[in-house]
Amino acid sequence: MNFAPGTFTPAPGRGKLGRMLLVHARTEAALTLRNGEQILLTLIIPLALLIALALMSVIPMPEPRVGSATARIFALAIISSAFTGQAIALGFDRRYGVLKRLAATSLPRWLLVVGRVSGALAVVVVQLLVLGVTAALLGWTFPLAGLGWLVLVTILGTLSFGALGVLLGGSLKAEIVLALANILWFVLLMVGGVALSVPVGFVHLLPSAALAEAMESAIVHGSAPGIGPVLVLLVWGLAAGTLATRTTKLT
């Protein structure tokens, strides 16, 4: 093959930040939404559980039953994608060398993190829309006064669980991440204060219980979340984020 002289003449330069962020976040979100296992984890299972919790009275739940179920499933959806999904994706992305690949471009380091977080938030928005519409069909009425709180709790929950996901997915082998992230998801769902309100004191110190409680305040009562759950989420998120900056490896 012949290349015209000047084809590769250097013309370096960094792309536009806004466009880099948009394309990076869009790629991350598209990869999640195209992945069958991720869809099962982030949408199908939460959807099935929402319907089961709302319609079957096997699990005791405070009234209004559909509202309480929706709050818990919103919390579960955030945990599914920000924590479990993010950890697994990061574990395999490292295995396939994508972090090194992107770190070698002119993407600033902060944009690599913000792009990933924005991608995860976009997925969470899709999840909450699908779950919210389903809940409405099941008879849930959303107190509009809670909309601002819902947005805040969603962002805080995504960031905290995202940091935990990066902590888990950023240093261990991909297969170990896969196993641990799924086991922890199940444990948090069953005894971490998500599906059931557990009356044991320390459970309230778990980020899962805190997120479910904060979500319940916002979307069942339309009120501000208590200071306790917010603090719990903040502390877990900051601790995980700080630790993750030291333990996360490119490959």
Next chain:
Amino acid sequence: MSPNPQPPAVEVSGLVKRYGSKTAVDGLDLVQERGTVLALLGPNGAGKTSTVEICEGFRRFDAGSVRVLGMKPGATELRPRIGVMPQGGGGYPGVRAAEMLNLVATCAANPLDPAWLLEVLGLEGVLRTPYKRLSGGQQQRLSLACALIGRPELVFLDEPTAGMDPQARRLVWELISALRGDGVTVLLTTHLMDEAEALADHVVIMDRGRVVASGSPVELTSHGSDDQQLRFRARGGLDTSLLSAALPEGLRVREASRGTYLVEGHIDPQVVSTVTSWCAQQGVLAEELQVAKRSLEDVFLELTGRELRS
């Protein structure tokens, strides 16, 4: 001479990199001028990848100094100016080939046309194929595209043709020649002698973290006057003392293995004539007579040893 010369593309001095108790790079010095192709050649474990990854800003080092285009490796202003092809490529497992290259192209101010580059690299048939389903050679080609898309001044290619078939290898060689022609500086690692010989202006042979030889391929293969040899086959056990006496000072004759004779030193037409006359006197025919320059492979094996490394 320009009064304010540009700093070299790559300038490494006294570089040391340790992994635990193992020293991977042990006091390496290296200078690469702009617009040249430099090949780091060495056996597995010689410290090539460590050196390149330090220049790319991916690894810290323990001692020495490293400057890339006059800057600290990994500096934010430096990254848009360099292109990197990491060993073994890199991409999201589920990303489509075109999607990956578009993402990397977005990071550059004046990228090449991604569709054109994918076609040049023979990837137009796998634009929508997820990265994990590409063959090793296709992943390598996509990785090369990602390294070149931003029109960098300097590219680091870590084993660029590993896992490629001969056609793809030839294409990559042509690409590297075109890059050089357009003034792009290329630093590549390889353990393929022909690759280094065909592409590089300057070859640096590394072993056990040190530079054991460096120079242009011609300098390395014709260093001094002892680098040529005349080889022929004839009846075994001939008395070579008469031939030795007839040849000029400084030439050595030996029977390397039974029936294979070597004359080493500066071989000129007179030497060939002397050898064939001597054969005629002995009543033997010199078969398979050849005069050969040392190949880069000979130099390499001489410097790094012939035994297999574990």
